[in-house]
Amino acid sequence: MRIGLIAEGGYPYVSGDARLWCDRLVRGLGQHEFDIYALSRSEWQEDEGWIPLPPQVSRVRTAPLWAAEDDGVVYGRRARRRFADCYGELVTVLCAGAGADASGTPEDASATEADRFGNALYGLAELARDEGGLVGALRSESAVRILERACRARGALRTAREARVPDLLAVAAHLERALRPLSLDWYEDDGLGSADLCHATSGGAAALPALLARHFHGVPLLLTEYGVRLRTHYLAETDASPAVRSLLAALHGRLAAESYARAALITPGNGHARRWQERCGADRAKLRTVYPGMDADRFAEVGEGPERADPDTLVWVGRVEPAKDLVSLLHAFAEVRKEEPRTRLRIVGAASGAEGAAYLGHCRVLAAQLFPDEAEGPHTVGHNPVSFEEIGGPEVPALADAYASGAVAVLSSVVEGFPIGLVEAMFCGRATVSTDVGAVVEVIGGTGLVVPPRNPRALADACVVLLRDPERRERLGAAARARALELFTVEQNVAAFHGIYLEIVSRTPVRRVVLDDSGAPLPFAVPAEAHVPGRWPDRTTRLVARGGPPRPPGAPVRATALPASEGAR
Numbered sequence: 001m002r003i004g005l006i007a008e009g010g011y012p013y014v015s016g017d018a019r020l021w022c023d024r025l026v027r028g029l030g031q032h033e034f035d036i037y038a039l040s041r042s043e044w045q046e047d048e049g050w051i052p053l054p055p056q057v058s059r060v061r062t063a064p065l066w067a068a069e070d071d072g073v074v075y076g077r078r079a080r081r082r083f084a085d086c087y088g089e090l091v092t093v094l095c096a097g098a099g100a101d102a103s104g105t106p107e108d109a110s111a112t113e114a115d116r117f118g119n120a121l122y123g124l125a126e127l128a129r130d131e132g133g134l135v136g137a138l139r140s141e142s143a144v145r146i147l148e149r150a151c152r153a154r155g156a157l158r159t160a161r162e163a164r165v166p167d168l169l170a171v172a173a174h175l176e177r178a179l180r181p182l183s184l185d186w187y188e189d190d191g192l193g194s195a196d197l198c199h200a201t202s203g204g205a206a207a208l209p210a211l212l213a214r215h216f217h218g219v220p221l222l223l224t225e226y227g228v229r230l231r232t233h234y235l236a237e238t239d240a241s242p243a244v245r246s247l248l249a250a251l252h253g254r255l256a257a258e259s260y261a262r263a264a265l266i267t268p269g270n271g272h273a274r275r276w277q278e279r280c281g282a283d284r285a286k287l288r289t290v291y292p293g294m295d296a297d298r299f300a301e302v303g304e305g306p307e308r309a310d311p312d313t314l315v316w317v318g319r320v321e322p323a324k325d326l327v328s329l330l331h332a333f334a335e336v337r338k339e340e341p342r343t344r345l346r347i348v349g350a351a352s353g354a355e356g357a358a359y360l361g362h363c364r365v366l367a368a369q370l371f372p373d374e375a376e377g378p379h380t381v382g383h384n385p386v387s388f389e390e391i392g393g394p395e396v397p398a399l400a401d402a403y404a405s406g407a408v409a410v411l412s413s414v415v416e417g418f419p420i421g422l423v424e425a426m427f428c429g430r431a432t433v434s435t436d437v438g439a440v441v442e443v444i445g446g447t448g449l450v451v452p453p454r455n456p457r458a459l460a461d462a463c464v465v466l467l468r469d470p471e472r473r474e475r476l477g478a479a480a481r482a483r484a485l486e487l488f489t490v491e492q493n494v495a496a497f498h499g500i501y502l503e504i505v506s507r508t509p510v511r512r513v514v515l516d517d518s519g520a521p522l523p524f525a526v527p528a529e530a531h532v533p534g535r536w537p538d539r540t541t542r543l544v545a546r547g548g549p550p551r552p553p554g555a556p557v558r559a560t561a562l563p564a565s566e567g568a569r
Contacts, residue, residue: 001032001033001196001197001501001505002032002033002034002035002058002194002195002196002197003029003032003033003034003035003195003196003197003198003199003501004035004037004192004195004197004198004199004210004213004219005022005026005034005035005036005037005199005201006037006038006039006198006199006200006201006206006207006209006210007022007036007037007038007039007201007202007206008039008041008065008201008202008204008205008206009039009040009041009045009065010022010038010201010202011023011026011036011038011051011201012036012038012050012051012053012057012060013038013040013045013046013048013049013050013051014045014048014049014050014051015044015045015048018201018202018226019051021292021293021294021493022201023051024293024295024490024493024494025293025493025494025497026053026054026056026057027054027056028293028490028491028493028494028498029056029494029497029498029501030054030055030056032056032501033056033058034056034057034058035057035058035059035060035061035192035194035195036053036057036059036060036061037060037061037062037186037192037209038060038061038062038063039062039063039064039065039181039205039206040062040063040064040065040066041065041066042066043064043066043067046062046064061186061191063180063181063184063186065177065180065181065205068135068176068180068183069135070135070136070139072136073131073132073133073135073136073137074136075131075137079127079130079131080137080142082123082127083124083127083134083137083142084142084146085123086120086123086124086127087120087124087137087138087143087146088146088149088150089116089119089120089123090117090120090121090124091146091147091150091151091175092116092150092153093113093116093117093120093250093254094117094150094160094247094250094251094254095150095151095153095156095157095160095247095250096113096155096156096157113254114254114257114258114261114281117254117257117258118258118261121182121211121258122212122215124179124182125182125212125215125216128182128183129187129216133183134179134182134183135176135180135183138172138175138176138179139176143172143175143176144168144169144172147168147171147172147175148163148168151163151168151243151247157246159242159243159245159246159247160243160246160247162242162243163241163243163244163247164241164243166241167241167243167244170240170244171243171244171247171248174244174248174251175251178204178205178251178255179208180205181205181208181209181212182208182212184209186209186213187209187212187213187216187217189217192209192210192212192213192217192219193213193216193217193219195213195219196219196505196509197219197220197221197222197501197504197505198210198213198214198219198220198221198222199222199224199501200221200222200223200224200259201224202224202225202226202227202229203223203225203228203229203255203256203259204229204252204255207221207223207255207259208255210223210259211258211259211262214262218508220264220504220505220507220508221259221262221263221264222263222264222265222266222267222500222501222504223259223260223263223265223266223267224266224267224268224269224290225266225267225268225269225273225277226268226269226270226273226292226417226418227269227273227417227418228256228273228276228277228280229252229255229256230249230252230253230256230276230280231276233245233248233249233252234249235415253280256277256280256281257280257281260277260280260281260282260283260286261281261283263286264286264504264507264508265286265287265288265500265503265504266282266286266287266288267287267288267289267290267496267497267500268287268289268290269289269290269291269292269417269418269439270289270291270417270418270438270439270442270443271289271439271442272417272418272438272439272442273417273418273439274287274289288496288500290493290496290497290500291418291487291488291492291493292418292420292488292493293488293489293490293491293492293493293494294420294423294424294427294488294489294490295490296427296484296485296488296489296490298398298399298400299400299403299424299427299428300427301400302400302401302403302404302428302429303427303428303429303481304429308404309404309405309406309407309430310344310405310406310407311407311467311470312340312342312343312344312407312467313343313344313345313346313405313406313407313408314333314336314343314344314345314346314406314407314408314409314410314463314467315345315346315348315402315403315405315406315408315409315410315430316329316345316346316347316348316349316409316410316411316412317348317349317399317402317403317409317421317424317425318349318411318421319349319350319351319352319356320347320349320350320351320352320356320359320360320363321351321352321353321355321356321359322355322356322359323413323414323415323416324412324413325412325413325414325435325453325454326347326359326363326412327362327363327366328412328414328453328454328455328456328459329345329347329410329412329456329459330345330363330366330367330370330386331370331456332412332456332457332459332460332463333345333370333385333386333460333463334370334371334456334460335456335457335460335461336460336463336464336467337371337385339460339464340464340467340468343385343467344385344386344387345385345386345387346387346389346402346405346406347363347386347387347388347389348389348390348391348396348402349390349391350390350391360388363388364388367384367386367388368384370386371384371385371386372384389402399424400428403424403425403428403430404428406430407430407431407466407467407470407473408430408431408432408433408463408466408467408473409421409422409425409428409430409431409432409433410432410433410434410459410463411432411433411434411435411440412435412453412459413435413437413438413453414435414437414453414454415437415438416435416437416438416439416440417438417439418438418439418443419434419438419439419440419443422434422440422443422444422448423443423484423488425480426443426447426448426480426481426483426484426488427481427484427485427488428477428481429477429478429480429481430477430480431448431449431466431472431473431474431476431477431480432444432447432448432449432476432480433448433449433450433451433459433462433463433466434448434449434450434451435450435451435452435453435454435455435459436450436451436452436453437453443488444480445483446479447476447479447480447483448476448480449462449465449466449476
């Protein structure tokens with residue numbers, strides 16, 4: 001089958017967030033054909049290029065989310081009216097509070113609002129298809145005025161009514177960025193319309209092209225999420241005004257609900273994401289938890305080899321950023337040192353961005369204050385029991401070596417989605433002490449110790465318990481490795497998605513009509529061989545999905561289509 005794989009800021013870019021699991025999935029399903037549709041997040045990401053692509057990737061089409069040139073489209077009076085109606089309906093739904101319709105039931109009111117949001121969204125998409133784009137209209141003064149009227153309308157949320165001009169401009173700009181995928185030229189019969197299945201690798205912007213492929217061509221949608229955008233918004237937009245936070249939360253919530261309602265199946269990456277999806281309206285019958293597939297071979301030597309870790313060393317591995325709460329870890333280590341003075345702490349990882357670099361500097365200063373350099377005697381050089389290192393250095397040449405250096409792996413985060421570092425420690429057969437955040441308990445499954453977040457005393461006590469009991473460390477490490485090999489390998493991930501692909505296509509096949517040279521339907525033009533692995537049908541055959549409205553000539557947005565072999569740099 002032909003899979004349209006849609007990624008935002010991920011595969012196939014070198015610096016993509018989800019490039020590893022997407023690449024492993026594509027390589028593991030060589031019997032299928034993949035078309036990659038990539039939304040880039042920055043010019044820097046595009047300049048870095050792509051990772052090498054396997055032969056089953058037939059083409060890659062890219063489009064920037066970080067910038068959109070004015071399409072130069074000038075709407076006529078009728079198009080302006082259509083835009084005002086659809087955009088006004090969409091922002092009215094975002095501004096409206098929870099209420100009841102004539103039947104008096106909030107559930108019915110919520111369903112009505114969801115229908116209004118969906119109709120407005122697809123109305124804007126059809127307008128972009130008919131007129132050649134939405135960029136200019138979404139950036140216009142009339143769009144801001146429509147938003148202002150919706151915020152001031154009767155029934156709008158109190159936070160929306162309090163929005164000032166800077167808030168309105170900020171929300172309008174965010175809506176323009178969020179709706180850019182509606183103006184892409186990916187929705188032709190030879191684009192996403194030619195796919196048997198659209199697989200969106202995240203919610204938000206990546207789900208929009210898949211929703212439109214379903215709307216225009218009936219292509220079934222599979223949605224995979226390892227983190228829910230609404231949760232990310234709550235955690236990230238802490239500096240915005242209440243009006244901006246409220247309206248953007250409504251946008252993320254409505255878009256998530258629409259994506260979940262239209263998806264054939266939804267595959268959360270863990271139970272934590274699954275609970276958020278249910279909270280946002282996902283049907284439990286559609287949910288299939290599929291854990292991310294990770295390469296266990298790189299940790300096999302450490303996990304299966306003889307124990308070579310220092311029994312007095314704790315190790316932390318990951319990206320250095322405030323959410324990892326290394327401050328609590330350092331305070332916990334101070335308590336550990338009171339009980340076990342010979343213990344060392346190795347912090348292995350690089351800073352994540354400017355905020356991470358500042359946080360790393362703060363942690364270095366705190367470590368120097370808590371642990372002045374110590375010397376064993378009057379004639380020896382003192383050293384600090386806390387070391388900050390990066391992978392690739394002389395002490396830690398590879399990731400597996402970082403975990404091999406410690407008897408206990410520690411995770412101290414206050415915010416976590418799927419704890420990849422924890423799974424890596426499990427592959428290495430290490431006993432772990434973790435904070436109870438995100439999917440940690442689900443991943444650990446009783447093979448490690450879990451403590452409350454932001455509790456240095458509890459974290460220290462758990463570390464001391466394992467440092468003093470080598471037999472328990474060994475038992476927990478062996479159980480952790482067995483669990484990781486059973487649940488979190490590439491093989492289980494690929495097998496799960498292979499079955500899901502077949503299930504979706506068997507239940508919701510795309511009905512296509514083959515046209516002859518005169519444009520008339522050609523009966524019996526698709527042979528039975530077209531439904532088995534291989535490339536039997538003629539590539540030059542003109543296929544049309546039933547129900548898709550025609551598109552006027554002229555591509556609206558500057559998206560890029562390249563053969564897969566030309567994109568890797």
